[in-house]
Amino acid sequence: MNNDTLVRKLVVVGVGLIGGSLALALRRAGIVGEIIGVGRSKANLDKAIEAGAIDRASAELIDVAQDADMIVLATPVNTINLYLHELSASPPQDAIITDVGSVKRDIMLTARQCLKEQYRNFVPGHPIAGRERSGIDAASPGLFENHNVVLTPDEDTDSGAIERVRKVWLATGASIILMDRQEHDAVLSLTSHLPHVLAYAMMDYLANDANAERCYQMTAGGFYDFTRTASSDPEMWKDISIMNKDSLMKDIRRFQGRLEDIAMMIQNDEGARLERLFQDARQTRSLVTEKRNPNE
Template sequence: MATPLFRKIAIFGVGLIGGSFALALKKAGAVVQIVGAGRTRQSLERARELGIIDAYTTSPAEAVDGADLVLIAAPVAQTGAILASIQPHLAPGTVVTDAGSTKTDVVVAARAALGSKIACFVPGHPIAGREQNGPDAALADLYVGKKVVLAALPENAVGDVERIAQAWRHCGAVIHALSPEEHDRVFAAVSHLPHLLAYALVDDIARKPHADLLFQYAASGFRDFTRIAGSSPEMWRDITLANQDAMLVELDAYLAQLQRLRTMLAAADGAALEAVYANAQKARHDWISTIEAAEKQTRQGGD
């Protein structure tokens, strides 16, 4: 880019999500300086060693001083405290966003923390990730072709929402819009519940007296089903609790489905089981085909 989009970006949490955001914007030439902020100097120093950030600080005031954009990429339970710490130091024109996996709780926390400055906060959620955590897991191309949901507030200026969207587009992401409530209902079903199930299965196997034997014979099917159980327990604890209401709705629906399958199995009802399996197979094939078509369109410059 001839002229960088941002002079200074402050990132709270320079692990996988925040670090990948930084690397992508640097690769695109969209920012002059990136400052990292966080709880521990060790992680921040590592991020600087890796070239993810240009400088770091543990001072919220120093982090946001002169920043065009602030990204909060810490666990969702920390969002309110971080916003409260930077609120007195936010200058007019600074736009703030987050990368949290839940949105209604974040909006409540943001309103409480920012008060009259709430208009500067544009809630966001990049739909991308890996099982690894920390600065060493960051990738410059993590967001290429991935969705980023912006859950704009009524108070947000259109221009501020667009600035956040532009930042993510420079990372290679595709922008989508949902309300905070729609966001949490959707992701309870297709992201948060699957993580809970993966953790539950691995925990169940690990607690059995013959766990060593079971893990010895666990192969690719078990690995694929439980891959996401390698994610950060702290982060997913926060997400599960933050989206409690929607999670309980989805978990109850899944328990009812399991009870249906148990009834079919107990009755040796092969036809009913096959019908469920066939419906699931078709739905998954259709979903994969849709993803592949969208990715092909993105690669070829489609909208």
């Protein structure tokens, strides 16, 4: 272990795309000592060892949690809550615990309930990065470079724990944004959760069309771009959608209303209004591309 070591013993629960990429990135940065992977799939954990992401593996979090410096819960959102309940019997006294979940309110409420006094060491996080592929085979040490990582601590979170987690993510090449959990869930509903639902809905709509087979032959780049996220893990996105349903249902209803507005413009031959909306939308798309990450 060298003087640059920030985390002596790191436990990564869920060594898939996000957890595996984080382990690889921190290994490359030289700021971790031992990395232990936790998961249910021995085959995936064996692959993670072969890839150099982790040093050893455990099937049970409770077996490796007590003397960990940091625990990263990098599983789907429902499973994060299950692991927090697993820790509730004996919350680690000194370990900093963080997560990568796409919904923060529910996870933070569960963490407060399960970790009790040790909730102060829980730093909620969410890296805004990903791919359609999952598992350790898809992991890359550069996944988080020039991407944002959101941290959503509250008034009870220890400032030292926040700083340690911030430094860990900075070592991956990411930028840090601090938000409260309500804002995070509302923003991610609009920028991530709703687009995933729309992509799944579009593919379902196409599959049930009477002329689906002919439509399959006529798809091109625009269709692929729009529906790309429908290749994501359905179980994971089912859980995210339900867990963030308050924000997501508001956005779905607002989007339905906007579609109705556009439908009326088309129905009434309001070409000028329709073109103006399309022009404004194109400008917004350019603005999003510019502001998404100026370093990218």
